[in-house]
Amino acid sequence: MYSSTRGCNDILSAAEAIKRGIAADGGLFVPTVLPKIDDIWLAKLVNLDYRGRAFEVLRLFLTDYSEEELKNCIAAAYTTEKFDDAAIAPVTAIDHNTYALELWHGPTSAFKDMALQILPHLMSKALSKTQEEAEIVILTATSGDTGKAALEGFANVDQIKIIVFYPEEGVSPIQRLQMVTQQGANVSVVAVRGNFDDTQTGVKNIFNDPFFNENLAAKGFQLSSANSINWGRLAPQIVYYFSAYADLLAKGHLQLGEVVNFVVPTGNFGNLLAGYYAKLMGLPIGKLICASNSNNVLTEFLDQGVYNKVRTFHKTLSPSMDILISSNLERLLYHITDADTVQIKNWMEELNREGQYCVGQRYLESIKDTFWADWVSDVETLEKITDIFKKYLYVADPHTAVAWHVGERYRQQTGDMTLQVIVSTASPFKFNESVLAAIRDSKNSNSDKKDEFSMLHELSQISGWPVPPALAALEKAPICHSILCNKEDMPLVINDILE
Ligand SMILES: *Cc1c(COP(=O)(O)O)cnc(C)c1O
Numbered sequence: 001m002y003s004s005t006r007g008c009n010d011i012l013s014a015a016e017a018i019k020r021g022i023a024a025d026g027g028l029f030v031p032t033v034l035p036k037i038d039d040i041w042l043a044k045l046v047n048l049d050y051r052g053r054a055f056e057v058l059r060l061f062l063t064d065y066s067e068e069e070l071k072n073c074i075a076a077a078y079t080t081e082k083f084d085d086a087a088i089a090p091v092t093a094i095d096h097n098t099y100a101l102e103l104w105h106g107p108t109s110a111f112k113d114m115a116l117q118i119l120p121h122l123m124s125k126a127l128s129k130t131q132e133e134a135e136i137v138i139l140t141a142t143s144g145d146t147g148k149a150a151l152e153g154f155a156n157v158d159q160i161k162i163i164v165f166y167p168e169e170g171v172s173p174i175q176r177l178q179m180v181t182q183q184g185a186n187v188s189v190v191a192v193r194g195n196f197d198d199t200q201t202g203v204k205n206i207f208n209d210p211f212f213n214e215n216l217a218a219k220g221f222q223l224s225s226a227n228s229i230n231w232g233r234l235a236p237q238i239v240y241y242f243s244a245y246a247d248l249l250a251k252g253h254l255q256l257g258e259v260v261n262f263v264v265p266t267g268n269f270g271n272l273l274a275g276y277y278a279k280l281m282g283l284p285i286g287k288l289i290c291a292s293n294s295n296n297v298l299t300e301f302l303d304q305g306v307y308n309k310v311r312t313f314h315k316t317l318s319p320s321m322d323i324l325i326s327s328n329l330e331r332l333l334y335h336i337t338d339a340d341t342v343q344i345k346n347w348m349e350e351l352n353r354e355g356q357y358c359v360g361q362r363y364l365e366s367i368k369d370t371f372w373a374d375w376v377s378d379v380e381t382l383e384k385i386t387d388i389f390k391k392y393l394y395v396a397d398p399h400t401a402v403a404w405h406v407g408e409r410y411r412q413q414t415g416d417m418t419l420q421v422i423v424s425t426a427s428p429f430k431f432n433e434s435v436l437a438a439i440r441d442s443k444n445s446n447s448d449k450k451d452e453f454s455m456l457h458e459l460s461q462i463s464g465w466p467v468p469p470a471l472a473a474l475e476k477a478p479i480c481h482s483i484l485c486n487k488e489d490m491p492l493v494i495n496d497i498l499e
Contacts, residue, residue, distance in 0.1 A: 002029040002231065005334040006348070007341030013064040015126035018119075018232035021225055027344070028327075029231045030334050035060035037282045039256050045246035050088035051078050053246060054118075054239045060281075061235045062122070069125050077118035077236075082107050082152075084469060089114065089240040091247040094392055097419045098407075099253070100400070101244045101262075108178065109427035109468045110320070111271065112149035114240060115233040120157040122232045123224075127159050134222040137498065138162040141203040143196045144175040145320050145426075147189075148182070150226045155184030162226075163188045163497060165203060168484060170196045173452050174430070174471065181477035188497045189481035192490065202490040212491055221498055228270040229327050237274035238281075244421055245283055254419065259286040261416070263407035264423045265399040266290050266298055267321035269328040271423065276332060279370065286418050289372045291406035293318045296375035298326055303373055305364035307347075310355035317378045317434045318398040320426070333359070336366050372414070376405045385438035395463045397426040398434050429471055432459045439463070 002017040004010060006027030012020070017029040037060075045053050054074045055067075062070060078088045085105040092100045106113025127136065138160060140150050147164040154162040166179060168191040179189045192199045206212060207223060216223065226233070241262065248254040262285060264272040272290055279285040292299050293316040301307045309324045316322055333344050336359075347357040359367070376384070384401040388394050396404055403422050411417060428435040432455040439462060450458070453475050456467045485493050 001032045003032050005030055005330050005341060006345045014062040014231065015064050015129040018122055018230060019126040019130055019132060021230045028229050028330050030331055031061060034280050043256055045242060046250045050243055051075060053243045054078060057239045057242055058235060065125060073118055073121035073125060076121050082117060089243055091244050094394060097417065099248065099421045100424045101240065101421050102424045103240060104425065104427040107152045107470050108149045109430045109471060110145050110149065111425040112145055115236045116149040116153035116226065118236045119226060119230065119232045120154045120160060124157050124159060134220055136160045136224045137221050138224055138226050139203050139206060140164045140226060141200040142166050143319065144171045148175065148178040151179060151182040151187050155182065155187050161186045163190065163494060165190050165192050165199050165490065167196045167199045168193055177474045180479050180481045181474060183480060190493055191484045193486050198487045202487045206491055219498065228268045234270060234274055237271060238277045241275050241278035242283060257284055259284045259418055260421055261287045261289060261418045262421045262423055263289040263291055263403045265318065265321060265403040265425050266292055267323040269298065269326040273328045273331055280335065287372050288370055289406060289410050291403040292375040293321050293402055294375060294377055295322050295324060297324055299373045299375045302367055302371045305359045306356060307351065308356035309351065317381055318402050320399060336363050372410055374406045374409055376402045380405055382434065382438045385435055389439045395428040395435060395439065395465060396424065397428045397431045399426050400424040427468055429456055429459060429468055432456055435459060
């Protein structure tokens with residue numbers, strides 16, 4: 001069962017928690033009891049494929065889903081039609097005690113697919129299990145990655161429609177193409193004149209407009225969101241920590257019970273939190289290493305126990321980590337305070353009122369037992385991409401390079417040479433301009449601004465890696481969406497689409 005981090009009395013099934021997304025008091029849903037695993041359970045994962053491992057992990061959390069329901073959701077999500085590697089989340093050896101866990105083999109070439117491929121199926125099942133009659137309309141404002149991953153996941157899922165709004169000027173050419181070529185009878189993509197803030201504010205206003213929502217309800221529609229605080233996005237992310245460990249066991253790189261450290265490039269804290277759940281359940285994890293870019297609010301928090309959102313926002317080369325409010329952190333607070341929901345509510349109110357809160361010495365110590373954190377500038381990120389390519393012939397995207405750099409610093413500063421898994425969150429092809437700038441031989445190549453597709457091919461030539469098929473296909477894909485609107489008109493556009 002699931003309850004809120006802020007203490008309201010709702011105790012809900014997983015299906016209900018996934019359907020609602022956020023608790024009535026504004027808190028996040030957390031499991032009331034954490035399942036524990038042992039070595040025998042862990043050893044059994046070794047001989048299973050990713051789908052089998054996903055089933056073993058998810059059944060511990062989604063206990064109200066039948067075995068068959070879970071297996072169907074998993075089978076629909078993690079297929080080789082959607083993922084370009086049969087391992088789904090393969091582990092690549094870098095050197096004798098460093099590995100990369102690649103979470104970008106899905107249809108949009110970034111880690112959001114790991115959760116957004118399965119969430120729509122879990123949600124669709126949740127609707128039937130809770131006898132929901134309304135048609136759910138997922139509204140998303142996107143600065144690029146999440147929108148496409150949500151479209152891919154929700155396309156053609158029963159009883160759900162999805163409408164994605166993106167800022168006309170605020171996404172990269174590849175990201176725009178990814179979205180406007182999206183197929184599916186239940187998907188709409190709308191460009192909004194203005195920047196990401198305008199778009200996001202527009203969506204928030206729609207969620208908070210009671211009159212608009214009542215009107216939709218009368219027509220049989222209910223709005224929902226697919227953002228990263230939904231338990232249905234978090235639970236599937238726990239799976240790949242176990243899967244990575246099982247792969248390392250299978251290849252003989254580890255003995256059962258031996259401890260591993262994970263380094264995770266972090267923004268909203270969803271990915272790293274999933275690793276924390278794996279550790280709480282009993283997966284032998286030593287340190288969880290949190291890697292940030294110059295938006296280093298989490299570095300400061302995990303180091304000093306002070307969360308201060310009042311700071312300059314930086315646009316960086318690792319844009320999916322350009323975040324000042326890490327919403328999933330509230331779940332960490334819940335577990336380190338041993339479910340002190342009154343305390344959490346106070347901190348969240350302080351954050352709203354004063355822009356910061358401080359957890360104090362006692363909790364800071366327990367945070368530091370598990371976490372280590374540091375951050376990396378854009379210049380260092382590019383240098384690291386160059387360095388990794390020269391040393392290992394591995395091509396890291398900027399997010400992965402941030403993690404790599406922090407992982408190396410952790411080893412230098414602590415002397416802890418425990419086996420390290422670097423969590424790699426995006427394909428380098430998705431950030432081809434930065435990656436090319438870092439790895440092309442500047443003497444022999446003209447670095448004039450090139451179009452996206454010639455950059456994809458150039459990167460493929462230099463690296464010897466194939467262009468991800470879904471990105472290559474964009475060059476010839478037909479455009480299916482061309483609505484452009486002013487931000488004031490977003491509600492009208494929704495009504496038109498739903499007519
Ligand atoms: C979303 C994202 C992240 C950050 O993940 P969180 O769960 O928000 O911490 C890191 N890298 C990439 C490529 C992403 O898309």
